[in-house]
Amino acid sequence: MNGRGETGLRHPDVVTADVGNLSRETLRAEMAKTFRPIIRGFMLPVVLFYTLVIVPNFFLSPLPQALKLSALSGATAVTAFVCRRLLARRDASFARLELIGAVVLLLIYLNCCNILYIAFHQANLVFFLLLFILTAAVAISVRLIVAGCSLALATMLAAAWAMGPETLLYYSFVSIAGAFAATGMAILMRGAIMNAVRARLVADRLRQRAEVQAERDALTGLPNRRHFFSGLERMVVADLSGETAHIGLIDLDGFKAVNDVYGHAVGDQLLVEVSERLREICPEDCLIARLGGDEFGVLVRRPLTAAGLDTLGRAICETLGRPFAVAGRSLTVTGSVGFAHYPTNGRTVGELYERADYALYRAKREHRGSAVVFSARYEAEMRDVSRVKQVLRDSDLEAELYLLFQPQYDIMRNRPVAFEALARWQSAVLGPVTPDVFIVAAERSGLIERVSEILLRKALAAAAVWPQEIGLSFNLSAVDLVSTSAIARLCTIVGESGVAPGRVTFELTETAMMSDFEKARASMEMLASLGCRIALDDFGSGYSSFGYIHRFPLHKIKTDRNFVVRLGEDKAVGFGILRAIIELCANLGVECIVEGVETANEVDTVRAAGARYIQGYHFGRPMTAVAAGDYLDAEMAGEDLKAS
Template identity: 60%
Template structure:
């Protein structure tokens, strides 16, 4: 299972014409003419064998003997020549030499007849020889050479006979020579054209077959070829397959395409393919499955430690900056690895488990390797149960919305709530959003779920004071779906809730799927009057590259920056301050999530953060409790403190 080198497109290019070298053309012309020349030998044998009989019946013995001896020699030579042309791969030189020998023998027979029977009518044999030469000779040079010899001989003999004979046969011989030449040129031109067309067709067909199994950009085996090879390896009876399947997905590739264009993106993919091939062993099969997803079939037995080293080597080589057309670009690669047959008994199972490991890598360890384990098997099994339960769930009855306060330090009051989805399944019990949101995306129910949760949240927020805002999360698939965005706009319009009090929260990773499409969706929501918040800021890779292009009103920094204050206080404080200053420079609000203690509150306050969300000001609560929370403030500016 080895990768192959790059191939070009299917157009007839210069390398196709170069492929039709003189030697190749001669070889193919030989194949076309061999049956003609070899078939010609049979009538030659027949004619020069049969002609012996009338020679002895109609001519004196010495004349018959002279003519018949040469005829017999010609017939035997034709048999030998036919034997020499038995192989279908006879060379052009041999075919030309055999044709020349045969034509010269026929020429000798013509001369012999004229010499023995010096009569003008016998000159017709020379005229026939012109036609035979045009039909049988494999090359133009042989035709010209034989024709000149025959023409010169015929004119010389005619001149020797008499001026009248010369005058009569001069025009006939020249006409025959020109006719033979024209016939030869047309015949060989047609043969050459046919040969060229067939060679080019074969060339393009072979290239098409290569491209059918290989990626035109990188030259790697494509998805079809890769999976076909794996299935064949699994199906073999003589040597049961044992291999590791590694799936690689680039982190940060979309922004490269969006910022620098697809040409640079293609250059990056070619270089990524080259680096992956270089990092793998020769027997490993590297494939580009599509987009920025690659795969490796490792046919060697590797221990867990060796697999870790294998994945780390690839991740490290991809982590090194790329310089493309003078542009310095940095991306990383996340890898998921599964083992056959331990993690699956067929291609579908092994791919599903490698893909799950890749999902875990992108979720928890971007730029690192995750090897599928028994823990993942249990999780995958649980995902299947969640998806099955979700498909049969009554979304309106089983799903509810909780609300977590968002506090304004300057005004010392709650200015909004984030709506948080909850699912209490009658089959599975309570299922966390980190599980059912992903499951809803996988089984195509996320749009329906978003609509249900949005209606519930808007209904609950209808009774809040006008200064209190509602924040609702949108998934990546919501942003990518025009239908979902239209439904959201319709639901907001029907609710009667002021769109200016509604904030839609999106994550960095959801934007990475397609920045342009995400921007279009956000522009529609912003045009409706809704506000846009970027959630989990700082957890992605290219925030500063795209943040200025989006219609943002608020940035919510990733909660990890707050939770790490107790471990890396100085570093975390500096990061929080930098994000707060960035927000101030961009003219957007800054909100810190995960604030639970007095010291964390003081740290983010000193960093210049105005808006806070976390257990310090309130846990997620029901709609009734959220309304009670607002009433508890009672205009005093002092919220009810709910600690972890």
């Protein structure tokens, strides 16, 4: 297979231009295909006739004349036999058919002349009339028709003139009428055949164009989803011994935002540029296809080591991560890739696609802009998610879902300012299920909206008994964010809770915000109009595009915990990056919360970087609602003690 030529298909525009624009060579070749069986079939009666007439020649004519007639008849029969053998091949050209027809017709003409020479009688002129008909039947070209009929007519009139005025007068009308009739019939017949050939060629071209359009993406020129899965199906059905392949699914991170901000025309051009980069970076034996939207597929039919596959995945991600120059703008998106191996990860198209899609999901959820290879770990996760999805549907979620709360601390005032609500599930069937498993299962099963509503009610019930100055942070999934009905219900729940909307902060990840830019912004504006606050969670783990951030109604930005981890790896670099982010938040007029702070040294470092709000184990691990109340009581008691 070949990403550039494996399909054998041309771009639709090329095929469209070809329809109806048939070259002379093409038409002659098709005419040759049509006439080859006609001319070859004609040779058989010629062979039989000129073989059979040899014997009667010796009974009806003197020996010298019989020898002359039989010699030419035999030569004609042998020549016709040889020509028939030559025409057994299907690749006979127009020129060869014209030459063969001319040779055989000339031999028949010579036989007619030989008979007339030996027996110069007007009755023998009838053979030339038959020659008109034979020429009309077997001559492939108009020039051969005209030449053959003209030669026969001239010979016939010359012989009739030699036989006398009466014979000339009689045969003039007969010969001229025969010549014109034969010529006209032959030209009309060939015109009809030519039209039929042309119509068939045009129909073939149209069919080819339809096949190309059915197998090719009109925008990028790449093979489309249908062709990609056909290739997978052929590979699976063949199931050759030792066959190995990798399926890669590529999805662009941030493409929807480009479409929403700059319009579909720019988005389409970006997809074209992406396809060109994929053609350049993927090996020659890869099948590259656009599966739809901003999703692409790669089929690598060659053995690849883990290192080789990792190299390919990183090359794809790095290539797509470079800025694109489109319509005078510099656009930046990233690409995530999920790989599955055939036959290790599946022996059917459905199994392979499902596992590649899961690897892609993991790449987008945890390692955006990178490649993830499906492994046994993910196989176990898929089974867990599948089982969890089933149990979720049958569970009493009101009773089994609960929350833990982790404090967010103001280190300038030395007091907690909010709690983040963290979802937990104690399943009656499965026991404790980690959030990264049951949230994924809820998203994939369509239950996430119900889960979010239950958890938000419980979070607001806990916050209702806290002091008014203590806020609540609640996480929304990407599914919630792009659903207008879900956001409307969440707004209703906040309004009915008795908790002031200004105390409630909804935390959203960059992935969720970029999944559908316009819907995400509309949802955020709906929440903000209610009085709720919006926080961008895990800043720095994904796109972190400043060009998009200012378009959202944000009140807080929470840094990804990896920035704090980096302080331990390279304190100078980590400190500089963290300080730059804090300064960015100050310039944007939003609060910055540093996550992942676990030690006193880290507190001192992030304080030196300019941070004010911190969240992490140093100030408190996730705790129950009752423990959160006790925590607040202890903090308030401590403040009273300091004040006294």
